Amino acid sequence: MATAEQIKALLRSHVERDDSRFYSVALQLAAKEARQGHVKLADDIKKIVEKSQSSYIRSVPNEPVPLKRVNTGDLQGLLEYRPHSVRLNELVLPNDIVSRFEKIIVEQRQKDKLSKFGLTASRKLMFVGPPGTGKTMSASMLATELKLPIFTIVLDSLITRFMGETATKLRAIFNHISQTRAVYLFDEFDAIGTQRNASNDVGEIRRVLNSFLMFVEQDSSDSIIIAATNHPELLDKALHRRFDHFINFSKPGSLQIEKLIAQSLSLFDLENLTLSKIAEIASGLSSAEVTRACDDAAKEAVLHNDAVLTQEILSEAFERRKTGKALFTS
């Protein structure tokens, strides 16, 4: 027979709506009965658990979570819900990265078809590259294209605010990942993505990194996990094995700069401008800086030149960006 402890644990997990704990206690109970020779009873319990577990798994939301149901509960301040609509064609990236994103999107959209053949859609991604090259934007793009919510995990506050209990918090985050299908961006991942043996490593950071690696490895959810970093040199080699795709973002070349300008200033007539000249000035700027220089030029044209954009206005805006003397800082 079930012990008093087991009965209490069953009741408690029911009251707390902790289904996985409920099933685990029930299975322990079945095991105990089996050991005592009550094979039929053990078998019956197991069957009941398996039957209700399969309907429980089916009921776990696999579809986009409606806005009002997004509740980060205990994880407030760690898990930020930041929806931001970005389409793939708004990103200016080299073709090879675009086609990798297209592949990832197609795999995700057809993940059920893949899984029928025992295949899993790529969903653990590492974005590496300098600031302002579109890493955060790409995470939003994947969420938009896949109609999924996006959560950003603020690792800085995870480590500073929860010193000593970061592993517990990480576990809670990964629970959320397995329960709510979404895009999870571990942004500025550097805070924990440092070389595990580096001499400046604080014990806490090392522990967090180890737990993070373990959780990423064990995670078999339907969510998309993205880790983004500006410091590839600090990355531990062990990370490579755990991600389906390593995507390297870099500063834009001249063709990409021209595309960024055309896209940012699509409301203006650019026909008489020589964008290749502007791209020369812009060389070395990040995509974010190019976009901001375009904003500066647009404001200048609207406020001081009857909304007509000239080569001069545009090149001056880029010169200012380059010398760090932006007229409008943003």
Ligand SMILES: Nc1ncnc2c1ncn2[C@@H]1O[C@H](COP(=O)(O)OP(=O)(O)O)[C@@H](O)[C@H]1O
């Ligand atoms: N590849 C890109 N294509 C188009 N716009 C970009 C790109 N990269 C950056 N931007 C612009 O710069 C802003 C900041 O980029 P972000 O994605 O936050 O860069 P990162 O996360 O790599 O630091 C974006 O919101 C967008 O306006």
Ligand SMILES: [Mg+2]
């Ligand atoms: Mg970013």
